[in-house]
Amino acid sequence: MPCDTVYVVDDDASVRDSLSLMLSLRGFATATFGNAEDFLATARPEWRGCVLADIRMPGMSGLDLLDEVRRRFPGLAVVVVTAHGDVAAARRAFLGDAADFVEKPFDSGHILAAIANASARLAAQAGRQPRVPRGRLPGEVLTERERQVLELLMQGLHNRQIASQLGISPRTVEVHKARVMEKLGVSSMVELVRLHDGPAG
CATH class of the missing domain: 1.10.10.10 (Winged helix-like DNA-binding domain superfamily/Winged helix DNA-binding domain)
Known part of the structure; x- marks a missing residue:
């Protein structure tokens, strides 16, 4: 599957632990990071998978991390996670080519659906399939x-x-x-x- 590993980047240790446990029980390999800087210092160009990035963290934000991942790591797709979602943040996530945008509180279904979107993004990097017909506004x-x-x-x-x-x-x-x-x-x-x-x- 395209999302071999899910990388959880969140400054809340309880969120990291709960997501890692939930995903591990569903067969995903996981790695957790307390901030974007630690993730970027560790990440390698050959990594392939999904990054779950919290939008508000000390230092670099999840949206800034999205920009860096897009520039440096073509094998990774980013899902932006936030407790403070709004249209401006969603629009920036979209322009930054996020695979999805998930608002807290979320359940396992929300996260698994977002990872599926990231998986589809990775599998279709050569060309996107719009979800609705192009002729329909x-x-x-x-x-x-x-x-x-x-x-x-x-x-x-x-x-x-x-x-x-x-x-x-x-x-x-x-x-x-x-x-x-x-x-x-x-x-x-x-x-x-x-x-x-x-x-x-």
Whole structure:
């Protein structure tokens, strides 16, 4: 499988330990690092696998690590993990060619799905397969309200801000957001940003 090893880079020791245990029980080799600098000092060009990088760490951030991995380690795919996810971070992760963007709290299913995305990325480095037909624009399958929610999400607004602008409850915004993602066949904010913005080039 493309993701032979999962490299967990997180300053929280309990997160590193729990992820390493969960992944080991599912047959993955794992290696853990407390910060991005330690990972970069250890990593080798021949490494192949998935990097789970926390977005907020002392020193270099997970997004900065994403940039470095993209530049120096072509055999690695990065999944950005954060407790503070927003559209701006998702967009930067997308532009940095992240395999996925996972928001805490997450469960094993979220992480395994993200690793599967990373595996698919590594297996298809020569050419990408879009998840939706190229001729279909995001707005074509959405209701007017869903389009409004999507556009405000892409402006970086959070649920409460969107609710205030549209005169609806934050819970209703969450429902519309879930329907948008379901209709567009995406499972994360980075995929939603990727579809909305189009191919990065």
